[in-house]
Amino acid sequence: MTDRTKRTARFKEPATRGARSLESNGPRTPSSRHALTSTMSAALAGVPLLRGEEAFRLLVEAVEDYAIFLLAPDGRVLTWNLGAQRIKGYSADEIIGKHFSAFYTAEERQDGRPMRLLQLAVENGRFEDEGWRVRRDGTRFWADVVVTALVDDDGVPYAFAKVTRDLTERKAAEDQERTLLAEQRARAAAEEALLARDRFLSIASHELKTPIASLQLAVDSLEHARSAGRLDEARITSGLRRIAASTTRLGALVTELLSVNRLSSGESPFHPAETDLAELAREVVARFDDAGQGDRLQLATPAQAAIVADASQLDQLLTNLIDNALKYSTPPSPVNVRIEGSTNGLHLTVSDTGIGLDAAADERLFEAFGRGDNAAFTPGMGLGLFICRQIVERHGGRVEGHRRTDGPGTVFTAWLPRSREPANG
Ligand SMILES: Nc1ncnc2c1ncn2[C@@H]1O[C@H](COP(=O)(O)OP(=O)(O)OP(=O)(O)O)[C@@H](O)[C@H]1O
Numbered sequence: 001m002t003d004r005t006k007r008t009a010r011f012k013e014p015a016t017r018g019a020r021s022l023e024s025n026g027p028r029t030p031s032s033r034h035a036l037t038s039t040m041s042a043a044l045a046g047v048p049l050l051r052g053e054e055a056f057r058l059l060v061e062a063v064e065d066y067a068i069f070l071l072a073p074d075g076r077v078l079t080w081n082l083g084a085q086r087i088k089g090y091s092a093d094e095i096i097g098k099h100f101s102a103f104y105t106a107e108e109r110q111d112g113r114p115m116r117l118l119q120l121a122v123e124n125g126r127f128e129d130e131g132w133r134v135r136r137d138g139t140r141f142w143a144d145v146v147v148t149a150l151v152d153d154d155g156v157p158y159a160f161a162k163v164t165r166d167l168t169e170r171k172a173a174e175d176q177e178r179t180l181l182a183e184q185r186a187r188a189a190a191e192e193a194l195l196a197r198d199r200f201l202s203i204a205s206h207e208l209k210t211p212i213a214s215l216q217l218a219v220d221s222l223e224h225a226r227s228a229g230r231l232d233e234a235r236i237t238s239g240l241r242r243i244a245a246s247t248t249r250l251g252a253l254v255t256e257l258l259s260v261n262r263l264s265s266g267e268s269p270f271h272p273a274e275t276d277l278a279e280l281a282r283e284v285v286a287r288f289d290d291a292g293q294g295d296r297l298q299l300a301t302p303a304q305a306a307i308v309a310d311a312s313q314l315d316q317l318l319t320n321l322i323d324n325a326l327k328y329s330t331p332p333s334p335v336n337v338r339i340e341g342s343t344n345g346l347h348l349t350v351s352d353t354g355i356g357l358d359a360a361a362d363e364r365l366f367e368a369f370g371r372g373d374n375a376a377f378t379p380g381m382g383l384g385l386f387i388c389r390q391i392v393e394r395h396g397g398r399v400e401g402h403r404r405t406d407g408p409g410t411v412f413t414a415w416l417p418r419s420r421e422p423a424n425g
């Protein structure tokens with residue numbers, strides 16, 4: 001049996017020798033740590049009314065702000081002071097000899113917490129605890145408790161010194177402060193949400209106005225030509241083309257707004273499945289082709305690039321990155337789309353030779369409505385990269401943008417793991 005288990009075993013015995021001898025004659029063989037030092041005894045000898053251990057007894061009894069008392073190893077209360085009476089409400093006569101578990105709530109008593117704390121004090125020398133305790137009248141107070149195990153020269157506890165402070169007022173003040181802070185935070189978040197909604201509505205309506213205005217213009221000019229009797233085939237064709245372009249732009253804007261809304265609220269469906277990113281990239285490029293923007297796109301991809309992903313979200317990722325590259329560069333400069341496989345994932349790179357970024361794309365550009373100074377003259381809502389980041393992160397990957405090092409322009413790269421596991425290179 002080790003020293004420690006021996007001590008614990010002795011400690012668990014009910015009504016030990018140590019407790020009895022403490023009650024009658026004081027500590028059995030107190031370790032020198034707890035005895036009055038000879039220097040102190042000598043100093044106290046000069047004050048006739050304060051001699052030896054008696055001086056400390058008097059001191060402790062008189063303390064009113066702290067409950068200071070001794071417990072026997074089995075948990076019975078051995079001594080009591082004014083502070084204990086004031087804080088806990090028992091007089092010395094009422095509580096001495098009773099078990100200290102009376103100070104705990106019924107649940108904690110059932111749970112064996114009081115004796116467990118004594119055991120922890122034996123194991124660690126001392127133990128500090130904060131929690132609710134019960135007064136004589138049943139009311140609760142928030143206590144800070146320090147229990148020190150007093151052990152004899154063999155390491156066997158002969159008593160426990162317990163010092164309790166009533167921190168109810170401080171706890172109430174802290175709780176109130178916490179509640180106030182939480183309320184303040186909630187208010188700030190609600191205000192921020194309102195501001196974000198206003199910003200969203202104002203930018204969205206501003207952006208929607210442009211295609212609506214050109215739609216209106218195209219309809220007006222067709223109307224005008226008809227009433228003037230000049231509605232020939234050529235006018236009809238060009239009018240319809242402008243109407244189609246504006247409705248496409250409107251549709252794209254609405255889709256983008258809906259995506260952001262769904263991604264931000266976490267309502268966007270996520271259906272990862274076996275997907276071929278190479279095939280997907282070919283489809284997206286074909287779509288840009290159909291819209292007359294494909295001639296600048298150069299696609300470099302293996303025949304197949306398998307990945308477990310949500311195909312419609314990767315479609316959006318490709319579309320947004322390609323849309324930016326085309327938008328922030330001037331025809332006929334090429335836009336390169338490259339897909340490369342690595343051991344555990346895919347790298348997608350979209351690069352252009354356009355207006356470039358200041359340096360690395362800073363975080364702001366990936367936030368909702370984040371737009372760079374470079375985009376002042378280019379229409380946009382600042383949502384594309386926000387959507388890209390949400391999508392890539394949902395797939396366990398990461399997306400970054402950099403200024404090109406080999407000339408003007410920008411490179412955006414997205415790393416996507418083959419299946420949704422924590423990403424790394
Ligand atoms: N290829 C690029 N070259 C230079 N700057 C870019 C490029 N892509 C993005 N940016 C910068 O990042 C900002 C954010 O891009 P993002 O795609 O989120 O928004 P947007 O293109 O302005 O509008 P939206 O995509 O919502 O129509 C842009 O406003 C621009 O400043």
Ligand SMILES: [Mg+2]
Nearest residue numbers: 324380384385
């Ligand atoms: Mg964009």
